[in-house]
Amino acid sequence: MRLGLRARLLVAFTLVSVSTGAAVGAASYLRERDMVLSAAQDTMVERFRADLEREVPLDHSPTHAELVELAWRYRAVAVFANDHASGNGISFADVPKELRDQVRERRRTLVQRVEVNGQPYALVGAPLDGDVRGSTGVELYRRQHLGAQQDAIAALPRSAALLVLLSLLPAAVLALLAARGVLRPVRALRSGARRVADGHLDTRLPAGGSDELADLVRTFNAMTAELEGTVAELRRVDERSRRFVADVSHELRTPLTAMTAVTEALDDEALTGDAATAAGMVSTETRKLGALVEDLIEISRFDAGVAGLRPEPVELGALVVATLAARGWTDVVRVDLPSVGPSELDRRRVDVVLANLVGNALRHGAEPVTVVLRSSPDEVVVEVTDSGPGLADEVSPHVFERFYKADAARLRSEGSGLGLAIAWENVRLHGGSLEAGNAPGGGARFTVRLPRRRS
Template identity: 50%
Template sequence: MTVTVLGAAAAAWSSAGSASTALVESSQRRLAEAVTNQVATIAPGLTFPPTQDALELLRSAVGPNALVTRGDLRAAEGLDLFTDSLRDAVRTRSRLVSQRAVAEGRPWLLIGTPVMITAVDGTRTASGIEVYVARDLSAVDDEIDGMARTAGLTAALALPFAVLLAWLAASSVLRPVRNLRDTARRLAVGDLEARSRPEGSDELADLTVTINEMAGSVQTSMAAMRRMQADARRFAADVSHELRTPLSTLTAVVEVLAMTADRMEPDARESAQLAITETQRLVTLVEDLMEVSRFDAGTAELRVEDVDVTTAVRQCLRARSWLDEVELTAPAGLFARLDRRRLDVVVANLAGNALRHGAPPVRVTVSATADTVRIEVCDNGPGIPAHVLPHVFDRFYKADTARARTPGSGLGLAIAQENARLHGGDLTVSNLRSGGARFVLTLPRDAGER
């Protein structure tokens, strides 16, 4: 549309300019020919050397605003607009010369021509008589202005139709592109049902068909992936649920075994201790799997109550005998509406992870703003490798697949992050400049307002 507008304006300007130039040149040529004819009519009757009366006769023949000179003789009438440059050009070139000038706010055409004497043999010599005439070009300028107005009006009338044609032409090309753009956006936000209808049989239509086929393939793959994920979650939930009953029995047996382990032979005692440890680990794994299954199914719920955060964190550390290993910095009387049990799970996972994988001192710092509670857990270990940081909260992720088995389930940090998000907060990880890992738990002061 812009090109159309500019093209119409350029065409109007060009046509008006060409027409005005042609009109000016035609008017100048016509006026010059008229002056030449008038001089040629009077010149044969002149006597040489001419008298003042002869010059006056010639001046009156060429009309108003004229000047006729020969030597010291001069016959003039009307405006004297003739410049020295015009007179010098007439004398030196011995032919008609014209110039344009503006006087009294009007355009003028200045014409100067010498009167030539033609001999019998056809040779022409200057007679010394010079004729200068000024012709008003206001009418020509008015005519040019009228042509410009006409051209502008014509362009203005034609422009809407040109713009409409340009818009229709552009729309026919850009509509399929916009449709493809909209389809791509819908696919990008997860609407795998999005499709574009092919129009025509050109390359754009082929591209539309290809994108539709790609979207169908992605939709099929995503549906299969969702089914597999749902099956895997259901399997984990079912297995965890089915294991709870035999594990309860096994736990009871292990507790009895633990009470009698001291009276066993050394080899039997070692085997009993290994069985106790592995059973406890299996119980923890099943409990974590059950918790993860509840998050995946969307059935995990908050039980919000008024909690003294500092007291809750201290009791979490005391219950696990970590108060001597952890430096706790927290203000007294810091209350928030949270799920106390889930807060205990998060703090226990973070502090336990720092004690197992970091180095002392492990520091837990509790702070708050008007809207949030912040719990920061730092250790003095080597920190977390850069390539591991993005995967810290992934389930069952191991930075080194060949490392020795740890007592945790591999789900602790994932569960901690899920609990933080369930509150409407977040859990992040980074490395300290001085070394060591830093986990920051941010929770709202009132999780019940979510």
Template identity: 50%
Template sequence: MKRFRPRLGGLRTRLVIAFVLVALISTVTATALAYRESRTAVLTRTQDAFQADFRDRVDSIAPDFDTPPDVRTLTTLADSVSSGLSGAPLVVARYHDLTASSDGLADRTRITPELRASVRSSGHTRFQRVEYRGEPYLVVGTPVTYDDGRVSGLEVFAVTSLRAEEEHTAALLDSVRGGLLPVLGLAALLALLAAGTVLRPVRELGRATRRLAEGDLDSRVEVKGRDELAGLAADFNTTADALQRSVNDLRDQEARARRFVADVSHELRTPLTAMTMVTTVLDEDAAHLPADAARAARTVSDETARLARLVEDLMEMSRFDSGAARLDAADTDLAQTIRGTLELRGWTDQVEACLPEGVRAVVDRRRVDVAVANLVGNALRHGEQPVTVTLSADTDRVTVQVTDRGPGLPPDTLAQVFDRFYKADSARTRSEGSGLGTAIALENARLHGGTIEAGNRPAKQGGGAVFTLRLPRHREVPDGRGTAADGGVR
């Protein structure tokens, strides 16, 4: 029995891969969502706090400045606002075409035209996140209005760096990434544990199935739990029970049928013996009987002989079925045995024999005679001449090949040609044979440890059916007569 071996594409591997992929996708998704939400929260908190401080600072300082201001006044305003904010960010003050900043050397392009237009048109505080030379910045702008709501024309902008916030969120992302491998390892471990739990009953079911396939009809699995696998195990046990009952019923029926055939065959032998004696007398006196009586006597004689052959064949098959058939093996000259088979049945003139001398094997001569006779008789009845018998041998086995020049065997009959009572022509209700000849030949070959193969010769070689009998040359010889290895066979 082949042992179970896990493969790369096995169910365990697929379960582990699935678990790890699910964990990986879940972790990556959760990381991306957490990063996005944390980044948004940090930036929102920073920009809200900065905007509130910026507005408060502007609201507290702007009323002290007169309008219209000059560049010096705008510069003072920008410096005052910047000094009052955390980190002293860049502050730019604008009044119509006049512009001043808290840092005269700073680049003012971070204040985009879009933001300035939005502040001017809305009349409220606006912000924008921009990137400058690879660094993130928050730009906030607000208009200065009078207490009665009139627009003063003065606009103040502040630019602060968001690098600290970006570093904070990046550190958070790095920490999440660092926990990714442990999470995947834990997922793989859990997958292995889950796979073991799931696959254990599957493996038990597989082993029970293999035992059942090998003929152990008592193979069952233990039903544990109430899940789908438990249901599958219960279904397997139910199926095995039904199969065991069916097999036992079939075995009982087969045994009864074999006993019936054996009993009927045995009971027929006694009356057939008497009938054979009578038909022998009728055959001898047929020449002295009227034509119709003589024809009837010969018909009875032929049918009695055919019935006797059928009974003998049935008894032979019953011996094979019951295991009572035994070999009487001895060192045998196969060429001489096959020539005797042909001469005994009067086939010498109908069969071409290629029988090299000196081919010997330890076989049961009578059973080889029966097997060869059945194959040759089958070729003579259903094939066309010439029928050829060829003997060959190598170190370990001998081969007897019987060929004819008939139409050959239909491809769909090759697998059934050794079945009992099988006849290629299903419309033919009677024939000279019993339909057991090839089956008996095969059983005799198997008893020797050999086999018979049926096939067809290619049309370019003349066509026809080919039956090949193969038997081992070396076999234990009873009564201490040695073996082929001991020199009992040449």
């Protein structure tokens, strides 16, 4: 699941706070640890030096008894040549060899941290100097337990973690404030985009400031203004074209009525030869022109939004039979029409749909044409299938477009290209759907889905 901008800002601020706190805490831990240990070691060295400078204990090579006395006096390990003595609980084995070698070679006070039985200690070693011969050859090693310092160092990570946790609250507050400042114009843009998507092209957003979001708002306003002007112009052009089609269609009706009366009179005359051929051609083209005008008028009604339904209880199977019989298609169309009960339909408009689909199958497909009726509790379905080559993939998405003729994919075409568009509009007016495709066994198939009841 993708996080929103607010959550991402909160996570980013938290990560930055935690990483920064962890880095600072780690650096502080190392620094404090070194300071605590260095302070303990420095104090131990100063005390050891002060004890050594308090008196000069001997000016000759010590005996073992004198080494023991030195060890207990200084609470240390006393070493001379191959002899050594221990005092105050520290043993010779606890003194690392590398520390003894460095003290012997460098003849100065040195400190080393060691672990004895899992406990931390600081071990300091120094040569014992005399007043006449300088160095006596005796080395003294004292140790100090660092348990208190170790406890103090162990508490440092807990303190650092507590500081990091305490820093999360201001980080979260800053993240929320930053998200609020960023999301306010983003929400306004989202709301404006939704209004534009809903058709409110006059939507404008207040633009203030000089940052990137303000530039985005100004760009949005410029885009919506340009879009509003373009859509308004397209609507004006579309309205003019629809008005032109409607006006032309209505103006053609009067002369077309006269032409139809003349062609009917010519059909009644017993003409022969070229006169009969010419009269038949005029009669045919006049009928085509009349059908085109009627289709254009019907399309103009859909475009103007004045096309309405007159629903009534209709037995769809009986309506299919009546449609086929009225047009003389009963013998060339196979039907499978089980009784599906009445549905609330506009009889005239459904008849137009069926006539267009069956006529289209007979003209552009091949016989036999099959009409199958199916039903469910909520809808009735009519499938019209022909036995032709079917619809090409590039043709199927366009078959319901106006003036898209089937002869773009098939050889024979006599229609105007408006029949399927009118059928689609009539089905849509019922609240149903009209789909075009191919049957599994070949041939084009048109599927009409109509709701049983008006919602």
